[in-house]
Amino acid sequence: MANVSLFIGGIRPLPESGRPTGMYKQAVSAELILGPEGFIGDQQADRRVHGGPDKAVHLYPARHYAKLAARFPEAAAQLVIGSLGENISTADIDENDVRIGDIWRLGTARLQLCQPRSPCWKIDERFASDGMAEFIARERLTGWYWRVLTPGNAAPGDTLEIERAASEAFTLAEAMRCWQVHRPALADLERLAATPGIAENWKQKITTRLEWLRKNPQVLPPQSPAFHVKPENP
Numbered sequence: 001m002a003n004v005s006l007f008i009g010g011i012r013p014l015p016e017s018g019r020p021t022g023m024y025k026q027a028v029s030a031e032l033i034l035g036p037e038g039f040i041g042d043q044q045a046d047r048r049v050h051g052g053p054d055k056a057v058h059l060y061p062a063r064h065y066a067k068l069a070a071r072f073p074e075a076a077a078q079l080v081i082g083s084l085g086e087n088i089s090t091a092d093i094d095e096n097d098v099r100i101g102d103i104w105r106l107g108t109a110r111l112q113l114c115q116p117r118s119p120c121w122k123i124d125e126r127f128a129s130d131g132m133a134e135f136i137a138r139e140r141l142t143g144w145y146w147r148v149l150t151p152g153n154a155a156p157g158d159t160l161e162i163e164r165a166a167s168e169a170f171t172l173a174e175a176m177r178c179w180q181v182h183r184p185a186l187a188d189l190e191r192l193a194a195t196p197g198i199a200e201n202w203k204q205k206i207t208t209r210l211e212w213l214r215k216n217p218q219v220l221p222p223q224s225p226a227f228h229v230k231p232e233n234p
Contacts (some may be wrong), residue, residue, distance in 0.1 A: 002092035002160040004106070006032060006083040008042035014125045015167045020045035021122050023085035033085035033107040036148050039087055053147055054114050054199040060086035061094035064136075075127040084123065086143060090160065092111035095140060095173040099153045101166030101197030110154030110163065115199035116176050117142045145199070157182055179206070183221055186213060 011027030022044045033040040037056050044051035062081050069076035081089040088106075095116070102113045119133040119142060136142060170178065170192060178188045192198070193206040213221060 001162075002090040004158065004160055005081060005089045006039075006154060006156055007087055007089065008032065008039050009085075010043050010054065011045045012079070014122060015128075016125050019122070021052065021085075021126070022081075023087060023122060025082050025087070025127055027082060027156075029156060031107075032152050033151075034106070034148060036152050038148070039154075042087060046168050047132050054201065056148045057088060057111060057143045057146040058086045058117060058143060059088040059090065059146065060117075061083050061141075062089050062091040063094060064141040064143075067139070067141060068132065068136070072127065072129040072132055075129045075132070078127055082110075083126075084143075088160070089185060093160075095142070095144065095176065096171055098144065099166040099169040099171050100175055100192075100195045102162065103166075104146075105161045105163050106152075106153035107158045108150075109148060109154055110150035110152070111146035111160075112149050112197050113166075113172065114138075114147050114197055115143055116144050116172060140173060140180070142176070142201040142212045144172055147199070166197065169197075183213065189213070 004027045007025035008028055009022060011020045011022050012024045013019065014021055022042070025042070034057070036053055037051060039057070058080075065079045065081065069079045072079070098113050100113060100115075104111050104113070119136040121133055123133040123136065124130055169175075175192055176193075178184050178192055189206055189210050193203050195211065209221075
């Protein structure tokens with residue numbers, strides 16, 4: 001069981017570039033409807049990399065904020081739960097406590113953990129802290145995305161309850177370590193790609209990397225991108 005706070009928000013401009021973001025969210029005090037693509041009333045600015053069925057709901061472990069504040073003291077006052085754009089915050093679990101494919105209940109909805117979050121350059125701009133997104137990725141302080149298996153309602157005071165643990169799967173922390181290793185064991189990547197419930201877009205990236213590694217056993221592989229860098233054009 002995990003006690004949670006819930007957040008939703010609209011789209012606002014970033015303070016420097018003015019580019020739109022859905023990162024600014026507010027805690028809710030009333031019941032929310034949770035549909036196939038997330039909480040009704042929540043918005044994402046760039047649907048190319050945010051939102052959709054396999055990124056319907058974002059959870060960020062509250063315990064990570066202390067690590068971020070210690071590394072980026074200039075932003076410490078702003079680093080409060082909800083400020084990284086999460087829909088769900090909890091101090092009770094993190095990436096070491098959950099597995100790809102886990103199914104949890106929140107209110108009357110059922111959620112399945114399907115992939116980690118890839119941090120975005122917009123984090124750096126929001127907090128005026130160069131390197132924060134890269135630090136989050138490198139230290140694997142990412143949180144994760146859920147898909148919604150059963151739509152329903154959720155309200156402040158509800159708890160996350162495990163319904164079915166994917167006990168044979170990697171923990172999310174293990175999965176991210178496997179993905180980030182420069183030349184991971186092929187058997188580990190194969191196992192990760194075959195995990196029931198894994199997000200299709202992440203599975204495709206893993207499969208593409210597997211194929212490259214098999215064809216180039218003696219070549220130094222390119223580093224997998226850890227976060228979304230700022231594009232030249234909006």
